[in-house]
Amino acid sequence: MRTQIVVGNWKMNNSISESIALAEAVAAGIADIPLNCEAGIAPAFPALGQVASAISRSPLQLAAQNCHFEDNGAYTGEVSTSMLKSAGCSWVILGHSERRQYFGEDNQVVNRKVKKALAAGLKVILCVGETLEERESGVTETIVNTQVREGLQGVDDVSRLVIAYEPVWAIGTGKTASKEQAEEVHASIRATLSELYGSQTAEGIRIQYGGSVKPSNASELFAMPNIDGGLIGGASLKPEDFIAILTACK
Template identity: 65%
Template sequence: MRQKIVVGNWKMNNTIAESSALASELVAALGKGFSGCEVGIAPTYVALQEAGKIIAGSAVQLVAQNCHYENDGAFTGEISTGMLKAVGCSYVIIGHSERRQFFGETNATVNLRIKKALAEGLKVILCVGETLAERESEVTSKVVTSQVTEGLAGISDISTVVIAYEPVWAIGTGKTASSAQAEEVHLLIRNTITKLYGDAAAGKLRIQYGGSVKPSNAAELFAMPNIDGGLIGGASLNAADFAAIIKAAS
């Protein structure tokens, strides 16, 4: 039985003070002894340390929104795995659609970042998903399969990798893939992992859904056999809503 995993991606939201307040509200809403599913929050880089202090000792883990594939150097605006580990991150999100869409992320650079993160002991959430144009052109399967295959190229052990399926057309739009649509792509991803790594690895792999998940639709989505939780955007900025989604996964 795969344990559900729910992670809140706060994106470019909240000051340090606001992030600290939200983290405190979430810990209070869940209770320090909560263990129904694996939980994480991904504040902005500047808020990681302070948010990390607040969630220390709770069931909530600290997650980074990205990482670079070099240890240090002339990479203005980037952040290294060593820096993330130093502030207590256990997971890093890689390949989010917004990184692909706005900042030139490719399957090749996703692969480099994943290799670096895993080599440094960070767990990875690999994001994949198609745009509206790609879905309407009926190339969802090709796009997602390529993102998974090329993103994980040369990686032999995926035991600390989570995949998040995020249909780009359902992120921040209020639109949500139906539970059947989401399940179809989650099954595609699991079948792709079976071909790459075998039945055992595919059976253990956790696949999250991301795309306008709310308290009102979380339970139906998480009830699907291949949906193992969620990567939550907007709803994670409200402690009560995020806690409700987490409890739906439990």
């Protein structure tokens, strides 16, 4: 049985003080709730250290939203895996569609980051997903599984890997893939993982859904056989909504 995992991706939101307040509110809200999932939050880089302190006595884990594929050097504006670990991170989100769309990250760049993060001992959430045009063209599974294959090229140990399926057309739009649509892609991803790593390993890899998950639809999404929790955007910025999504885990 796979333990579901829910992580809040705060993106480029909140000052340091606002991030601390949000983290403390979530931690307090789940203090007396038995969680059926792993739970994490991913603040912006400047707030990582302070948020780590704020959640140190809670079950919340700290994630970063990105990292660089080199250990150090003349890479102005970038952040290394060692910096993330020193700030208290145990997770890093890689290959998010916004990184691909706005910052030109292709599958090869994402692959380098995945390998660097895993080698550094971090746990990785690898994001994959199709655009609306790709879905309407009927190439969703081709696009998504190519992102999986190329993102994991040369990766042998996937014990610290989570895949997040996020249809680009459903991120921040209020649109959500139906539970059947999401399950279909999740099952396809698991089949690809089975080809790459064998069925037993593939059955143990968790695949999250992301794309306008909210309290009203979390339970039905998380109840699907191949959906193992969620990568939550906008709803994770509201403590009551994020806590409600956490409690929707099966």
